[in-house]
Amino acid sequence: MEKTESHSQLADVGTLPLGRGLLLFAPLLVAASISAAILRYPLHGAAILFPPYAALTAVLLVSRRRDWIVYIAITVLGHFAVSLGPWSFSWVALTAVGIAARSCLAALLLHALLGPHPRLDGVASLARFVVAAAIVAPAAGATIAATNVVLHDSPETYIASWNARFASNALTALVMLPVLMELTRWLSAWNLPRLGRRRLIEIALFGATLAVSCALAFVALANKQLDSAMAFYAPLPALLWAGLRFGPAGAGVALSTVTIAAIIGTWHRAAGTPSGDAILRLQMFLFLTAIPILCVSVVATALRDAVHLYRALLASLQDQVAILDADGTVIRVNESWQRHADMPSPCPFERARVGDNFLLCCRHAAEILATLHPEDRDPSPRRLFHGTAAVLLGEYQRYETDYELKHDGQRDWFTIRVESLERADGGAVVTRANITARRQAQAEIEEQRRQLAHLGRVAVLGQLSGALAHELRQPLAAILANAEAARHLIERQPVDVDEIGAIHADVVAEARRAAAVIDGLRAMHQRRDMRLEPIAPEDLVREALRLAHTEIMTRGVSATWMVESELPAVLADRVQIQQVLLNLILNSCESMGEKDTTERLLTLGASESGSLVCFSVRDSGTGIPEALIENLFEPFVTTKPEGLGLGLSIARTVVDTHGGRIWAQNDEGSGATVSFLLPSAPRGAEPIALPDPSYAAPSPAVKVLA
Amino acid sequence: MSISEQARSLRVAIVDDEPAVRVGLRRLCGALGVEATAYESGHFFLDALRDGVSPDCVLLDMHMPEMSGLEVQRRMADFTDRVAVLAITADDSPETSIRWLARGALACLRKPIGVDELMTLFASVIEWQTRSQVA
Numbered sequence: 018m019e020k021t022e023s024h025s026q027l028a029d030v031g032t033l034p035l036g037r038g039l040l041l042f043a044p045l046l047v048a049a050s051i052s053a054a055i056l057r058y059p060l061h062g063a064a065i066l067f068p069p070y071a072a073l074t075a076v077l078l079v080s081r082r083r084d085w086i087v088y089i090a091i092t093v094l095g096h097f098a099v100s101l102g103p104w105s106f107s108w109v110a111l112t113a114v115g116i117a118a119r120s121c122l123a124a125l126l127l128h129a130l131l132g133p134h135p136r137l138d139g140v141a142s143l144a145r146f147v148v149a150a151a152i153v154a155p156a157a158g159a160t161i162a163a164t165n166v167v168l169h170d171s172p173e174t175y176i177a178s179w180n181a182r183f184a185s186n187a188l189t190a191l192v193m194l195p196v197l198m199e200l201t202r203w204l205s206a207w208n209l210p211r212l213g214r215r216r217l218i219e220i221a222l223f224g225a226t227l228a229v230s231c232a233l234a235f236v237a238l239a240n241k242q243l244d245s246a247m248a249f250y251a252p253l254p255a256l257l258w259a260g261l262r263f264g265p266a267g268a269g270v271a272l273s274t275v276t277i278a279a280i281i282g283t284w285h286r287a288a289g290t291p292s293g294d295a296i297l298r299l300q301m302f303l304f305l306t307a308i309p310i311l312c313v314s315v316v317a318t319a320l321r322d323a324v325h326l327y328r329a330l331l332a333s334l335q336d337q338v339a340i341l342d343a344d345g346t347v348i349r350v351n352e353s354w355q356r357h358a359d360m361p362s363p364c365p366f367e368r369a370r371v372g373d374n375f376l377l378c379c380r381h382a383a384e385i386l387a388t389l390h391p392e393d394r395d396p397s398p399r400r401l402f403h404g405t406a407a408v409l410l411g412e413y414q415r416y417e418t419d420y421e422l423k424h425d426g427q428r429d430w431f432t433i434r435v436e437s438l439e440r441a442d443g444g445a446v447v448t449r450a451n452i453t454a455r456r457q458a459q460a461e462i463e464e465q466r467r468q469l470a471h472l473g474r475v476a477v478l479g480q481l482s483g484a485l486a487h488e489l490r491q492p493l494a495a496i497l498a499n500a501e502a503a504r505h506l507i508e509r510q511p512v513d514v515d516e517i518g519a520i521h522a523d524v525v526a527e528a529r530r531a532a533a534v535i536d537g538l539r540a541m542h543q544r545r546d547m548r549l550e551p552i553a554p555e556d557l558v559r560e561a562l563r564l565a566h567t568e569i570m571t572r573g574v575s576a577t578w579m580v581e582s583e584l585p586a587v588l589a590d591r592v593q594i595q596q597v598l599l600n601l602i603l604n605s606c607e608s609m610g611e612k613d614t615t616e617r618l619l620t621l622g623a624s625e626s627g628s629l630v631c632f633s634v635r636d637s638g639t640g641i642p643e644a645l646i647e648n649l650f651e652p653f654v655t656t657k658p659e660g661l662g663l664g665l666s667i668a669r670t671v672v673d674t675h676g677g678r679i680w681a682q683n684d685e686g687s688g689a690t691v692s693f694l695l696p697s698a699p700r701g702a703e704p705i706a707l708p709d710p711s712y713a714a715p716s717p718a719v720k721v722l723a
Numbered sequence: 724m725s726i727s728e729q730a731r732s733l734r735v736a737i738v739d740d741e742p743a744v745r746v747g748l749r750r751l752c753g754a755l756g757v758e759a760t761a762y763e764s765g766h767f768f769l770d771a772l773r774d775g776v777s778p779d780c781v782l783l784d785m786h787m788p789e790m791s792g793l794e795v796q797r798r799m800a801d802f803t804d805r806v807a808v809l810a811i812t813a814d815d816s817p818e819t820s821i822r823w824l825a826r827g828a829l830a831c832l833r834k835p836i837g838v839d840e841l842m843t844l845f846a847s848v849i850e851w852q853t854r855s856q857v858a
Contacts, residue, residue, distance in 0.1 A: 498747030
């Protein structure tokens with residue numbers, strides 16, 4: 018397991034083939050060794066800069082680990098070639114061990130801290146880079162080198178030797194490694210940066226400025242015309258330029274140039290080996306200059322990347338975006354906004370361009386609309402004006418509104434959002450999106466649901482028509498019989514006034530009963546508001562059974578009901594819940610058609626279930642096919658060949674609207690039970706009138722499930 | 724002798740659980756000069772038959788709780804076959820009337836029932852009685 022992991026890690030780090038690597042990097046490594054010999058002060062063998070460290074580390078970072086030994090060997094051979102003359106073999110060999118160890122350690126640490134492709138792309142990665150390559154690895158290398166010095170009875174002390182090696186390699190890491198890392202990365206991927214003409218001109222100007230400032234400063238330094246501190250600061254403007262405009266690689270090139278110029282200048286000034294104090298001063302200056310310049314370079318690069326990112330984001334958005342400053346002036350718009358602003362639009366705030374004041378545009382729009390349509394004044398520009406002002410003043414974090422735009426006989430809906438901008442100067446971002454399609458889709462769904470609900474009621478009504486006919490024929494029978502009896506009684510002498518009075522009273526009562534039946538019928542299919550009132554569960558069960566009485570008898574079904582005693586009242590719309598219960602009862606009656614009359618059992622129940630009341634309708638029919646039980650309450654799902662499949666979907670809508678839940682299950686043996694929960698009414702609850710959820714748009718008070 | 728005069732000699736029983744209909748029909752029969760007795764359920768009517776009451780015909784509601792019209796008709800056979808069954812119903816479906824007629828009801832009529840309907844019913848009872856006497 019561990020082996021596989023290390024393998025995959027190896028594969029991740031660098032994929033450069035050895036042949037191409039050697040072709041590209043062997044000259045680099047050899048050149049670094051030679052320059053190390055040149056940059057060394059003759060007396061102590063320690064360099065102010067040590068290029069092989071940076072070169073080898075940069076090459077190792079882009080190479081396969083199994084090839085590392087080859088590059089290390091080249092560096093060590095180069096080191097031998099330039100060093101064997103003045104020094105003994107063992108001295109050179111131990112120095113080579115130090116060189117290899119330092120670069121390996123730096124490369125491993127950089128991979129561990131910055132990933133397989135280390136880049137300086139932020140202050141955090143720069144800090145890690147400094148710790149790994151400019152502190153830990155140079156310290157380890159310095160320890161080996163200083164031990165070497167002590168072992169070979171050199172005049173240097175251990176501490177002085179350690180300090181000199183550490184300083185030179187730390188400095189090398191800061192001024193040379195960033196640029197060599199970029200260089201090896203470009204070379205290994207063979208992906209050289211493409212530079213435009215303006216960029217090339219800028220680079221040329223920058224190079225000239227850097228060269229002139231370095232030359233002036235360090236010629237003056239060498240000729241002792243300037244104090245060394247004064248001379249060191251002369252190239253600072255050029256270094257800052259590099260940091261701001263050319264990233265870590267450009268900053269590295271500039272720093273390397275200044276460092277080499279400073280070394281040469283210092284050397285000439287001392288006319289031979291400079292004093293330890295002068296070298297230390299030089300190294301301190303370079304070290305303390307390099308870190309801020311590198312910081313500037315990574316921050317400037319990150320900023321440029323962020324700007325590119327946000328511009329690309331703005332350009333890619335379909336929504337229209339405008340950015341406002343603190344007083345409402347448009348300071349930037351995206352392409353989508355610009356396109357919209359170019360189109361003829363009756364709304365001035367839609368035409369706001371960069372430099373226009375968005376608030377004034379809104380007010381202008383409000384004034385125009387007030388004169389154009391005094392009768393149907395559109396309040397949206399005025400609302401938007403106040404909303405935007407509130408966001409700019411910091412009263413709101415965000416303001417959002419929808420508005421309608423009539424244009425060329427077409428109606429479009431937009432949503433516009435003003436969001437406070439979190440920055441020192443304040444301001445806001447205005448986002449506008451066309452939501453016409455979404456609105457239309459919503460309206461269509463709403464309309465379909467509305468039709469469905471009505472269709473469903475009509476379907477239930479059809480099922481009920483038999484029962485309704487029965488309910489009407491009874492009072493009509495009584496009325497007709499009484500009326501005809503009265504006619505005959507009047508013709509007879511003497512007229513029995515008492516009997517005719519009784520007949521008259523009965524006729525009136527029965528006529529009222531017939532009217533009540535029709536009222537009930539109307540209530541069932543009329544579009545009406547939902548009215549929640551506390552109702553005793555027993556009343557609901559009884560009324561439903563009474564309404565279904567004929568159907569139950571005609572079908573030869575035995576109906577029973579069981580309602581727990583002392584049940585709380587439920588908060589429900591009487592007519593709607595009756596409709597649900599009736600529908601369930603009629604379904605049950607139909608499902609038992611194939612059973613023998615003695616086995617047609619219908620049981621209605623109501624029981625307490627926590628804070629809810631559970632109603633159930635149970636039959637001994639054929640049950641519900643398992644395939645249908647999951648989506649039984651979806652529209653157009655039915656077990657009946659002639660059924661529309663709307664009754665249960667409406668039942669679910671009604672129960673959901675009441676804040677309850679409905680479900681069905683097959684019972685053991687035979688038959689099925691449909692149950693639903695309704696919330697119980699708090700004590701002393703008053704009736705509440707709500708807009709009919711199946712006809713009105715969804716409101717927060719009523720949740721509608723389609 | 725006209726039908727209405729013949730009808731006055733009929734003794735009619737009315738069985739309907741619906742009080743308004745029951746009272747209305749009894750009044751109508753009374754107004755027509757026909758002797759009518761009303762019963763609110765099949766049980767009471769069957770008890771009366773057991774006690775020796777023998778009407779010429781019975782206006783029998785089909786839909787009643789506890790004991791349906793069909794059940795009443797079936798049990799009536801235990802006491803007499805001389806009572807003509809006139810089924811009345813508030814039900815719309817034609818199948819039920821066919822089923823009744825098949826079981827031997829003399830007529831099956833949908834509510835509401837006025838003088839004309841009642842006289843038609845009585846006429847058929849008289850005709851049935853005449854036929855069975857001849858037979």
